[in-house]
Amino acid sequence: MQNRIMTHMGDGERIYMSREEIAEEIARGTNDAAERAEIPALTQKEQDKLLEIFCEPGRIVSVSPGEEVVVSDDACSMSYYADQENSGMGLPMCRPVSILNWERVACGDTCCMGHTDFSYKPAKSIINYETNEYYTNSQSTTIPMFYGSQPNMGLYYRPDGPFDNPSELLPLGKIEEAKQAQLDAAGQLQDDLMFVAGELNKVGCEGMNFDTSGSAGDADMMASLKAVKEIKKVAPNMYIELGMASEFVLGMHGSVEFEGTRLAGLYPHQLVKLAEAAGVDIFGPTVNVNTSESTPWNLSRSVTMVKATAEVANIPIHPNVGMGVCGVPMYEVPPIGAVTRCSKALVQIGKADGL
Amino acid sequence: MGSAMGGIRTAGDLVAWMQLSKKMKINDAKKHVAEKLGVDVIDLTDEEKMRELREEKNIGTIISLIGAAKGIQAKCRIAELLDIEINSVNLFKSNMKGLI
Numbered sequence A: 001m002q003n004r005i006m007t008h009m010g011d012g013e014r015i016y017m018s019r020e021e022i023a024e025e026i027a028r029g030t031n032d033a034a035e036r037a038e039i040p041a042l043t044q045k046e047q048d049k050l051l052e053i054f055c056e057p058g059r060i061v062s063v064s065p066g067e068e069v070v071v072s073d074d075a076c077s078m079s080y081y082a083d084q085e086n087s088g089m090g091l092p093m094c095r096p097v098s099i100l101n102w103e104r105v106a107c108g109d110t111c112c113m114g115h116t117d118f119s120y121k122p123a124k125s126i127i128n129y130e131t132n133e134y135y136t137n138s139q140s141t142t143i144p145m146f147y148g149s150q151p152n153m154g155l156y157y158r159p160d161g162p163f164d165n166p167s168e169l170l171p172l173g174k175i176e177e178a179k180q181a182q183l184d185a186a187g188q189l190q191d192d193l194m195f196v197a198g199e200l201n202k203v204g205c206e207g208m209n210f211d212t213s214g215s216a217g218d219a220d221m222m223a224s225l226k227a228v229k230e231i232k233k234v235a236p237n238m239y240i241e242l243g244m245a246s247e248f249v250l251g252m253h254g255s256v257e258f259e260g261t262r263l264a265g266l267y268p269h270q271l272v273k274l275a276e277a278a279g280v281d282i283f284g285p286t287v288n289v290n291t292s293e294s295t296p297w298n299l300s301r302s303v304t305m306v307k308a309t310a311e312v313a314n315i316p317i318h319p320n321v322g323m324g325v326c327g328v329p330m331y332e333v334p335p336i337g338a339v340t341r342c343s344k345a346l347v348q349i350g351k352a353d354g355l
Numbered sequence B: 001m002g003s004a005m006g007g008i009r010t011a012g013d014l015v016a017w018m019q020l021s022k023k024m025k026i027n028d029a030k031k032h033v034a035e036k037l038g039v040d041v042i043d044l045t046d047e048e049k050m051r052e053l054r055e056e057k058n059i060g061t062i063i064s065l066i067g068a069a070k071g072i073q074a075k076c077r078i079a080e081l082l083d084i085e086i087n088s089v090n091l092f093k094s095n096m097k098g099l100i
Helices: A019-037 A043-056 A095-104 A122-126 A127-140 A166-172 A176-202 A217-236 A268-280 A297-314 A336-348 B013-020 B024-035 B041-045 B047-057 B071-082 B085-096
Strands: A007-008 A014-017 A111-113 A145-149 A207-213 A237-246 A283-284
Touching: A007 A019, A007 A043, A007 A297, A007 A336, A014 A019, A014 B047, A019 A043, A019 A297, A043 A176, A043 A297, A043 A336, A095 A111, A095 A127, A095 A217, A111 A127, A122 A127, A122 A176, A127 A145, A127 B071, A127 B085, A145 A176, A145 B071, A176 A207, A176 A217, A207 A217, A237 A268, A237 B013, A268 A283, A268 B024, B013 B024, B013 B041, B013 B047, B013 B071, B024 B041, B024 B071, B041 B047, B071 B085
Parallel strands: A111 A145, A145 A207, A207 A237, A237 A283
Antiparallel strands: A007 A014
8 A cells, every 4th residue: 555545435435546646536526627617627736735635644634723714504413313314323312402512512613403304394384393492592502503404395396295296297298387386386485485584583593594405406596595585685684504405506497597597507606696696694505426436536626616616706605515515425424534635625725714 | 623613612603603794704704803802813713812712701611601601691792792783682682671
């Protein structure tokens, strides 16, 4: 293994590469991002810097003192008590204790609570329970506390919801019916997001996290952005973080717009401008991970897209660094060496304002 | 967390409040907080300095100080220190109207 550097595949498997091989992966990754998103590739100096991060001998790496960033969260307190589906550890802990543990033991910069299903639709039906508990928790926390969930428009389609399922209509060639079903679902989703926000605002909610927005496609993202715009009109002091679901907005509908811009196919550096227009306070760019490629390749792609987003953003950006996004391997126990290298590179080269 | 500010262990929550309330990029947010605390930006992640400063300002510490401000009390002081609006603080003050 002499002169071989330990790194990982996108699925978390340990691999060993030479310095030259890692440099090649970095070059391939940034060029792929540049081609797909039509943005500049990393400069040779930036690629060299990324190479040095991968070649650092320590198992764990970090930024230099003074370069630390804010780390916001999407209900990390759930990790204590939830099950495998939520990457949880199944501890017999209640939400209030989990949240305070996140604040005072894990020392997060923000904390968050949300419905266990982590979608706004089920939160709506138990909103009194949720607002009551949010209010109680907000009296005991010191760091900013979000109420977080996913817009998750997929829950509005049959069999889980009232609207026809586009995934069933499209294979039948019922294109217009599929598009109409998405518009109908988007209207209901927007109403529900605004309803939940209105109730949370009544109990002094400090912020909302629109996690994994656009997971059901462009109509999902449209509903989320429209809801944010309306929420900010009535609750300007309830701050909103909006994160993406994938590296570009999926065109499940194909033609829906926000503020005159078609949403389908927008990459983070384009979507952030619409997020700003909607009134979003913190934007979370996401870049997909290819499990068949190496972490140097995946992280190079991610840093390229995040850097392009940071350069045009007028609001802080916190790239998503959960498993399977922004270079972090797609594995439920992400290798710490890969995670910390992703964090360092996204801050130092990608110029992220947080993670 | 290796590249994180450290929450109430240092000044991570204060910088987060500035990003949320004023949409500040990281360097602007740090500069604002440092000015309000009267320290240099590099000090914001200095555990020794921030532990003492947080107790002095009574804005919540990682260690449980009996009788010191915690939770909503600390947030009231943070909103005033940073000159920002915090929704929960506004509601708390509204509920305490006439008493404080």
